[in-house]
Amino acid sequence: MARISVKHIGLVKTSLVMCSCVVSSCLLLIAASEAESKETHPPNKAEKHWVSTVFDNFTSATDALQWSDIRVINNWRIQQHAQSKTYRVLNLNDEVVAEGTLDLCSRHFSKLIKNGDIDPFVGNKAVIVIHGLGEGRSAMKPLVTYLQDNMAASIMTFGYASPQATLAAHAHALGKVLAGLPPTTAVSFVGHSMGNLVVRRWLQNAQPEMIGRVNRMVMLGPPNQGSDLARLAAHNHWLKTLASGAAGELVLHWDTIRHDLQTPTFEYGIIAGGKGDNEGYSSILEGDDDAIVRVSETKLNGADGFLIIPVRHSRMMRNPDVQKETLNFLQRGRFAKTTYGINIPEK
Numbered sequence: 001m002a003r004i005s006v007k008h009i010g011l012v013k014t015s016l017v018m019c020s021c022v023v024s025s026c027l028l029l030i031a032a033s034e035a036e037s038k039e040t041h042p043p044n045k046a047e048k049h050w051v052s053t054v055f056d057n058f059t060s061a062t063d064a065l066q067w068s069d070i071r072v073i074n075n076w077r078i079q080q081h082a083q084s085k086t087y088r089v090l091n092l093n094d095e096v097v098a099e100g101t102l103d104l105c106s107r108h109f110s111k112l113i114k115n116g117d118i119d120p121f122v123g124n125k126a127v128i129v130i131h132g133l134g135e136g137r138s139a140m141k142p143l144v145t146y147l148q149d150n151m152a153a154s155i156m157t158f159g160y161a162s163p164q165a166t167l168a169a170h171a172h173a174l175g176k177v178l179a180g181l182p183p184t185t186a187v188s189f190v191g192h193s194m195g196n197l198v199v200r201r202w203l204q205n206a207q208p209e210m211i212g213r214v215n216r217m218v219m220l221g222p223p224n225q226g227s228d229l230a231r232l233a234a235h236n237h238w239l240k241t242l243a244s245g246a247a248g249e250l251v252l253h254w255d256t257i258r259h260d261l262q263t264p265t266f267e268y269g270i271i272a273g274g275k276g277d278n279e280g281y282s283s284i285l286e287g288d289d290d291a292i293v294r295v296s297e298t299k300l301n302g303a304d305g306f307l308i309i310p311v312r313h314s315r316m317m318r319n320p321d322v323q324k325e326t327l328n329f330l331q332r333g334r335f336a337k338t339t340y341g342i343n344i345p346e347k
Contacts, residue, residue, distance in 0.1 A: 064136030068160040068169075070176040071109065075156060076118045078105050080173070082164035125153035125215075126185050127330060128177070132193025132221075133162045133250070140192065142318035143326065147190075150327055154185075162194060167249055167257060171202035178202075178210060188330055189217040192316060193293070194250070196222035203262035216333060217268040218326045220316045221293050224261075224270075224300040226254040228285055229292060269305030269329040271322055272298040273315075276308050276342040290316075305335045310344045319347055 067079040067088070077090050080102075087105040089098040089112075098108040112118045127147060129140045137157040148155045158177055160170040178187065189199050196219045203211065227250060249257045273290025274280050280289035288295040292313035299306065311319040321340065328336045 064138070064159055065134070065161055065163060068165070068173040069158055070173055071106075071180045072156050072158065072177050073113070073122065073180065074119050074154065076109070076112070077159075078102075078109055079159070082161035122154050122182055122185050124184055124186060125188075126156055126181060127151065127153050127188045127190060128156050128158050128174075130158045130160075130174075130189065130191045130195030130198060131162075132191075132195050135162070135192070140317055143190065143316075143323055146323040147327065147330075151330065153188075158195075160198065167194075167197055167201045168260070170198045171204070174198055174202045175206065175210075183213075186213055186215045188215045190220070190326055190330070191217070191222065192220045193222065193313065196220075196224070197250075197261060200224075200261040200264070201257075203264065204260045211265065214264075214266045216266060216330055217264055218329050219268060219270045219298070219300075220322065220326070221273055221290055221313050222270065222298050222300070223250070223293050225297040226250070226258065227292075227297060228294055263300060263302055267304045267333045268300075268302075269307070269333075269335060270298055270300065270303050271316070271325060271335075272306070272308050273311045273313055274308045275310055276340065276344070281312055304333060305329060307335045307337065307340070309340050310346045312346065315346070321347060 066082055068082060069077045070080050070087075071078040075092055078087060079090060080087050085101070087100065087102045088096050089105050089108055091097050097112075098105050109118070113120050129144050129147070131137055131139050137159040140157055144155055144157060147153075158174055160173055162170070181187065191199055196217075199217065272288075272293070272295045274288035274295045276288065278287055280287060280295070281291040282289045285291075285294050288308070290311065290313040295308060307325060309319065309321050309325070311322060316322045325335045325337070328334065
């Protein structure tokens with residue numbers, strides 16, 4: 001009988017975990033594959049279909065779906081693998097420069113700061129941008145670049161292995177990143193989709209002094225009231241069986257986890273994607289929607305601003321109106337417009 005090396009066994013296990021991870025994170029998107037209704041204007045033939053774009057992001061984010069940040073300084077980061085005690089250090093180009101135990105990576109990180117490779121200066125304002133389910137930090141790049149070009153603040157991204165662990169675990173990792181920032185740094189958040197739930201779950205156990213340092217938050221397409229799409233997926237035995245981690249919680253245990261999601265006490269605004277009518281982009285969701293999340297599901301009592309912009313869920317980060325309004329709220333605590341009209345073509 002042929003012998004299989006430990007190394008090969010490890011590679012097989014890793015491949016299986018990665019496949020499971022991608023399948024789980026695709027859960028809601030599979031259910032949404034028929035969610036778009038007919039366009040009110042002819043599609044641009046040169047433009048990729050939104051599903052193709054999402055799955056392109058999934059391909060590039062496969063590695064990211066395995067790791068969660070626990071320390072971030074000027075976008076150098078220490079990460080922990082979701083299924084092991086392994087840690088690694090990534091540079092600005094997301095290249096691994098050290099890997100091993102937490103102690104080894106922490107010492108290497110400190111050495112990089114001491115040698116001047118990492119600039120420890122964060123400044124008195126930081127914006128932490130958080131991706132959604134099944135995405136990596138790269139999915140937020142268009143919005144991050146826009147904010148970097150237009151804000152006098154440190155723009156940071158927080159990555160988490162969305163389908164590989166619970167919301168509580170992701171919130172704990174976010175807490176570690178926040179604890180690593182200078183105590184004089186005021187923080188704002190920009191979340192996409194499930195990234196908003198991570199922040200709301202973090203609020204459940206966050207220290208009052210840390211919450212007091214949060215200035216504002218912009219929620220993009222947040223499933224604040226759960227997800228009908230997830231509930232539809234829960235009726236499919238195959239999809240229900242594959243659900244794991246935070247995806248599984250959204251699909252199977254919303255009535256339990258929603259009690260741990262706190263409403264922010266700081267200023268926050270919500271941007272929902274939709275057509276501004278009663279149909280939305282989906283043919284299977286009731287009412288207005290962004291093809292994934294219904295407009296009514298994004299709402300949360302106490303919001304300091306609410307805006308519907310004609311954009312699909314996966315396109316929010318690169319939509320110019322979303323970018324401008326995110327900047328407006330972060331800087332002024334309000335959106336520039338109160339409405340974008342009904343059935344306006346998507347940019």
